[in-house]
Amino acid sequence: MFRFILSFFGGIFTTITMAIGMVALTVGAVFWMYGRDLPSHESLAQYSPPTISRIYSGQGQIIDEFAKERRLFAPAETIPDLVKQAFISAEDKNFYQHDGYDLRGIGAAAVDAVRSRGQDVRGASTITQQVMKNFLLSGDRRAERKIKEIILAARLEETLSKERILELYLNEIFLGQNSYGVAAASQTYFNKPLSSLAPHEAAFLASLPKAPSDYHPVRQKDRLLGRRNFVLKEMMENGYITQDVLLKELNEPLRSVQNGDFESFKAELPPRDYFTDEIRRQLTEDFGEGEFFTGGLTVRATIDQEMQPIAATALRRALEDYDRKQGIWREAKIKIDPARLETEEDWRAALGETKMARDIDLDGPWYPAVVLSVGSNDARIGIEGVAEDDDGHFIAANDVTWARKRAEDGTVGSKAKVAGDLLEVGDVVHVRAMTSDEDGTFVRWTLRQVPQVQGGFVAMDVNTGRVISMQGGFSYQASVFNRATQAKRQPGSSFKPFVYAAALDSGYSPATIVVDAPIEVNTPQGLWRPRNSSREFYGPTPLRTGIERSRNLMTIRLAQQIGMDVVADYAERFGVYDNMGTFLANSLGSEETTLYQMVAAYAMFANGGERVQPTLVDRVQDRYGKTIYRHDDRLCYDCELASLDTGLAPNIISNREQVMDAVTAYQLTSMMRGVVDRGTASRTVNLPVPTAGKTGTTNDAKDVWFIGFTSNIVAGCYIGYDQPRGLGRGASGGGMCGPVFQSFMEEATKKYGGGPFTVPPGGRFIKIDRFTGARLSPEAIGEAVVAEYFREGEQPIFGITYDGGFAMGQNLPLFEEVARQTQQVTTSTGETTTVGPKADFGTLSSGGLY
Numbered sequence: 001m002f003r004f005i006l007s008f009f010g011g012i013f014t015t016i017t018m019a020i021g022m023v024a025l026t027v028g029a030v031f032w033m034y035g036r037d038l039p040s041h042e043s044l045a046q047y048s049p050p051t052i053s054r055i056y057s058g059q060g061q062i063i064d065e066f067a068k069e070r071r072l073f074a075p076a077e078t079i080p081d082l083v084k085q086a087f088i089s090a091e092d093k094n095f096y097q098h099d100g101y102d103l104r105g106i107g108a109a110a111v112d113a114v115r116s117r118g119q120d121v122r123g124a125s126t127i128t129q130q131v132m133k134n135f136l137l138s139g140d141r142r143a144e145r146k147i148k149e150i151i152l153a154a155r156l157e158e159t160l161s162k163e164r165i166l167e168l169y170l171n172e173i174f175l176g177q178n179s180y181g182v183a184a185a186s187q188t189y190f191n192k193p194l195s196s197l198a199p200h201e202a203a204f205l206a207s208l209p210k211a212p213s214d215y216h217p218v219r220q221k222d223r224l225l226g227r228r229n230f231v232l233k234e235m236m237e238n239g240y241i242t243q244d245v246l247l248k249e250l251n252e253p254l255r256s257v258q259n260g261d262f263e264s265f266k267a268e269l270p271p272r273d274y275f276t277d278e279i280r281r282q283l284t285e286d287f288g289e290g291e292f293f294t295g296g297l298t299v300r301a302t303i304d305q306e307m308q309p310i311a312a313t314a315l316r317r318a319l320e321d322y323d324r325k326q327g328i329w330r331e332a333k334i335k336i337d338p339a340r341l342e343t344e345e346d347w348r349a350a351l352g353e354t355k356m357a358r359d360i361d362l363d364g365p366w367y368p369a370v371v372l373s374v375g376s377n378d379a380r381i382g383i384e385g386v387a388e389d390d391d392g393h394f395i396a397a398n399d400v401t402w403a404r405k406r407a408e409d410g411t412v413g414s415k416a417k418v419a420g421d422l423l424e425v426g427d428v429v430h431v432r433a434m435t436s437d438e439d440g441t442f443v444r445w446t447l448r449q450v451p452q453v454q455g456g457f458v459a460m461d462v463n464t465g466r467v468i469s470m471q472g473g474f475s476y477q478a479s480v481f482n483r484a485t486q487a488k489r490q491p492g493s494s495f496k497p498f499v500y501a502a503a504l505d506s507g508y509s510p511a512t513i514v515v516d517a518p519i520e521v522n523t524p525q526g527l528w529r530p531r532n533s534s535r536e537f538y539g540p541t542p543l544r545t546g547i548e549r550s551r552n553l554m555t556i557r558l559a560q561q562i563g564m565d566v567v568a569d570y571a572e573r574f575g576v577y578d579n580m581g582t583f584l585a586n587s588l589g590s591e592e593t594t595l596y597q598m599v600a601a602y603a604m605f606a607n608g609g610e611r612v613q614p615t616l617v618d619r620v621q622d623r624y625g626k627t628i629y630r631h632d633d634r635l636c637y638d639c640e641l642a643s644l645d646t647g648l649a650p651n652i653i654s655n656r657e658q659v660m661d662a663v664t665a666y667q668l669t670s671m672m673r674g675v676v677d678r679g680t681a682s683r684t685v686n687l688p689v690p691t692a693g694k695t696g697t698t699n700d701a702k703d704v705w706f707i708g709f710t711s712n713i714v715a716g717c718y719i720g721y722d723q724p725r726g727l728g729r730g731a732s733g734g735g736m737c738g739p740v741f742q743s744f745m746e747e748a749t750k751k752y753g754g755g756p757f758t759v760p761p762g763g764r765f766i767k768i769d770r771f772t773g774a775r776l777s778p779e780a781i782g783e784a785v786v787a788e789y790f791r792e793g794e795q796p797i798f799g800i801t802y803d804g805g806f807a808m809g810q811n812l813p814l815f816e817e818v819a820r821q822t823q824q825v826t827t828s829t830g831e832t833t834t835v836g837p838k839a840d841f842g843t844l845s846s847g848g849l850y
């Protein structure tokens with residue numbers, strides 16, 4: 001009997017032993033099979049999570065940020081213990097004890113699943129396992145993935161420290177609201193750094209990993225509150241907070257940015273504009289889209305935050321003034337169903353959903369508004385961000401009498417007399433507050449519209465190419481297309497300085513005489529008959545007067561004389577074009593380029609002919625603070641010294657290419673000063689410092705330009721329709737873009753100053769008659785007298801006339817203005833004579849007008 005009992009238990013033991021062996025063998029086989037081709041966990045030791053790239057102003061203020069996943073990387077040592085403890089309590093309270101997987105947790109999860117018959121299947125993943133899932137595996141809920149997860153977690157625990165694993169987890173995890181990692185989430189929900197979080201706020205964040213959308217702070221507030229309090233209790237049970245702290249924190253309300261308890265961090269960021277978006281566009285080309293959006297780059301922009309709004313306002317004012325003068329109100333493109341206007345809550349929600357521009361500030365902010373009702377005279381409106389009052393807000397009848405309504409089919413109605421002539425219920429429009437000029441008190445709400453006409457503006461430092469202001473249109477939110485850098489437009493006469501620069505470097509001088517007379521050119525498209533904008537001819541004229549008065553026919557003859565291949569080479573050397581066509585019409589600016597390129601080219605006139613590389617970025621650093629790009633590559637050996645003698649500044653050595661001769665640059669600058677002082681820009685540009693520039697107006701005034709510069713700042717503007725069409729009779733670069741330049745540069749000169757243009761060595765001044773080109777005595781004075789700069793060793797030859805190889809006519813005045821402004825001057829021989837007599841010469845081919 002005893003033997004039988006012993007044999008029975010022996011059999012049971014053998015069976016159990018064999019079963020355990022089989023189970024162990026099976027488990028081992030499963031783990032071996034799934035562990036063969038797993039991804040390498042060792043790569044996590046060098047892992048750098050995708051983080052936000054931020055753009056800073058020169059003053060260190062964040063002005064924009066770009067990211068696919070909004071993540072702020074926080075090293076483990078910078079994450080407060082309180083935050084770590086909250087997440088450990090919520091997700092893995094045995095984190096510091098287990099080896100990557102928690103058998104007790106797995107067992108408890110299995111028991112709960114059996115008891116609930118599969119209804120309560122909860123995860124038992126440790127933080128290490130979640131790291132593996134997030135980084136190396138998929139998120140599907142299958143046994144195969146779970147096995148791989150455990151294997152990798154065990155391996156990772158052997159490779160990385162607990163703190164490094166926790167760092168990976170707390171920086172990678174998604175916590176809702178496009179926030180990845182605890183640092184970004186703290187800013188998103190509380191607008192606080194991690195170091196400022198209270199226990200209940202840390203518990204708030206630790207409640208989110210399970211399912212952020214199920215614990216939304218507004219829509220699921222009660223559920224989130226319950227989860228937060230559970231985490232706080234777990235923190236107390238784990239010994240991380242005391243009972244007293246628990247009771248205090250449980251009584252704290254659930255507060256967040258989303259509930260309006262804190263101001264959003266986004267409120268500190270200015271609205272995205274053309275400047276920062278252009279940085280994004282350029283850096284994605286230089287570094288690649290992936291690196292820019294995930295590399296955590298720190299970008300120091302060149303923007304001047306004081307001058308940028310001045311540039312925006314100057315351009316916007318010119319565009320709106322032109323638009324209002326057209327007297328056309330365009331039918332609202334965005335409308336709200338009248339059924340959604342019955343209550344204030346409804347119309348505010350509907351209005352908030354519209355894609356109206358909210359970044360316009362011109363004589364005050366422009367607000368989106370919806371027409372709630374239309375009366376016999378006025379229209380009642382609801383305004384976004386403006387509280388309703390007892391009487392309501394209205395567009396009065398006397399605010400619409402400037403316009404006629406253009407319907408979507410293009411028909412134009414009669415001039416409006418009441419608000420209902422322009423507006424309908426449900427129309428979404430812009431309005432701004434009209435205030436008294438005397439004391440700034442509110443007068444009424446006035447109707448506004450984004451102009452159809454558009455334009456661009458750029459200003460930069462002439463010596464460094466640093467762009468201090470850029471405006472690519474009326475409103476970035478209305479149209480993201482940057483007309484300063486992306487719009488290819490005809491520069492018109494603003495291109496002429498490059499023709500004159502090529503001529504001056506080819507042996508011509510500001511006193512050289514070129515014939516202003518009709519021209520005919522046979523082309524494959526037919527006979528081309530260019531003309532001056534005045535439709536008149538002025539005969540032999542000095543180069544200076546030709547550029548001051550923007551004479552087309554003189555420019556064509558000059559280009560023909562020196563050769564269009566030479567002109568094209570100069571334009572390409574200055575970066576205006578990559579490959580310019582050598583057609584005569586291109587000497588008048590008929591080939592398209594960008595405002596950005598033109599302004600950069602003009603900077604080289606202003607700085608004495610040195611190469612300028614325009615830039616919107618001073619420096620780029622990677623996530624570790626290493627500089628990977630710096631714009632200013634000039635040499636500064638003094639900057640490496642520990643100190644300098646009192647009163648001495650570092651000596652910065654320029655290593656830039658000399659694009660054009662310095663004497664030529666000064667001659668051209670002097671001639672372009674005449675454009676501002678008495679030429680085509682004299683009516684609108686008048687700064688307290690020496691200023692040079694050139695206007696540009698294309699055929700039918702489809703594009704109007706002005707680019708000008710002082711001794712340190714160059715700025716340019718163009719205005720035109722996106723689909724080119726004429727701007728109307730009287731539109732010109734001086735008349736439309738000149739005021740934009742003037743408005744901006746008035747403030748720029750207050751900040752940056754300005755002075756005489758530097759006279760380079762290697763030349764001498766000789767006084768000449770600007771109408772005839774005749775040499776005068778050093779003592780000569782008068783309206784027609786100008787001191788021109790000639791190269792040393794060059795013997796100026798006066799009186800030679802160039803016709804560019806075209807035929808000439810007879811009885812042509814030297815210059816029409818001479819007849820009106822003759823002057824008595826003293827000549828080089830000491831005689832007194834009258835400057836500006838008319839002269840006759842030559843024969844003339846018949847010609848048309850340009």
